[in-house]
Amino acid sequence: MPQPLTTDAPGLSPRARTRVLLVEGDAASARVATCAIATAGGEVVATLTPENAEAAPGGLDVAIVDLPGKAALSTVDRLVARGLTVVATSGAGSVALAVEAMRRGAVDFILKPYTPEALARRLLPRFAEVDAPREQPLPAGPASTPSGPDFAAFVGTSPAMRKVYAEIERIAPSRAPVFVTGESGTGKELCAEAIHARSGRAAKPFVALNCGAIPRELMESEVFGHVRGAFTGATEDRAGAVEAAQGGTLFLDEIGEMELALQAKLLRVLQTGEFRRVGEVRARQSDVRIVCATHRDPQAEVAAGRFRQDLFYRLHVLPLALPPLRERGSDVAALAETFLARFSAEEGRGFRRIAPDAMDLLVAYDWPGNVRELQNVLRRAVVLGDGPELTREMLPVEITLRRPAAGFAPFCETDGIEPFWITERRVIERAVAAFGGNTAKAAAALEISPSTIYRKRERWAEAAKA
């Protein structure tokens, strides 16, 4: 009889944590999911591959089941029949499979690839449901305990973010579309999740599609589904994200990357609720709330002819602008401490605090890649170093170069010299801020084209992600 690959984690009280079965054939995904389960307050009792899922032990609360193909649906059936709360996961392009899993009793599905943080956020309410009287768990581990989120999954109490939280509360109950703008990594997806969770649709699916990450030729099928024979490789009928999100919320990230022809079809959904699977004659009726997001200036995209004006006005009913991290003051420190504690627990390191001079550098840095960049900096420091203190030497050079070190000679020849891209970025960001975030006006004042600014920003954000 096949044996579980992993058994009870030592030192965890089985009564205190949600007992989870992980059915996952891919070792890398299993590692990410295990981190996420611990962060959300669960305990992986067994990790099984889909082939040996029959070996699941008793006493489980939740099963997280990857669906590599149709055959795995029978595992969902068996686990649902055993009374487990089943959460399905699947790779891109498997939306139809996930829809079928939900029809068979799975309570949620989560598209891969996921980060540990994103998966943990989705699992947390499910774990809370199976053990309602239990207190909301905090990440386990040796690091200092983070204070937890301040609103939904957001950390931060700066005036700029309090305004965002109040707006989310106000707009969540409406059925109208929401248009979220903000630089890359500011938390636009988190925002969409918070809106969904506070809406009357919270019990229905939240489906996120990143239009920038899906190959153009597959996009229509991912959004609307297709029928068998619609194109080469379409061997069966498949539902798309609109159907998967039926009754719930569809989050379209990087909406500006959607082709104009597809934008017209989305407009029709917004006007009449109608859509067609690719290759299908009859129209279907949808009931989804659309939240979309872009890191670009949408008005400039409309002006440049890349975004349909009629669609823009249909979507831009409830606009929500997320401030860049550099405008959130002390949130940087709160976020850094939260991430240090979280990553230290996940990576089994003993970090407990950030040295004051390292914290000064973090707060002074202007974070072009925003919260995601801060996360990456902390993750890298935790993985490469060890505690108890995170010191300035553990920070990357673009952060430590920001200011001369204490005791730096006042007239040293190299004083104030920095890499060209840092100077360039400062000039551009200052111009954009001076024109209230209007990239087109900032570009005109700098006598460069707006696309140069977009390209450079993308490069800085990519560098921050690397």
Ligand SMILES: Nc1ncnc2c1ncn2[C@@H]1O[C@H](COP(=O)(O)OP(=O)(O)OP(=O)(O)O)[C@@H](O)[C@H]1O
């Ligand atoms: N205020 C916050 N508190 C805690 N975590 C945050 C906060 N804002 C963002 N994050 C985290 O930072 C990461 C980036 O956030 P998210 O994906 O929502 O950004 P985004 O604006 O959608 O980025 P992109 O434009 O690149 O798609 C995620 O892991 C998210 O959980």
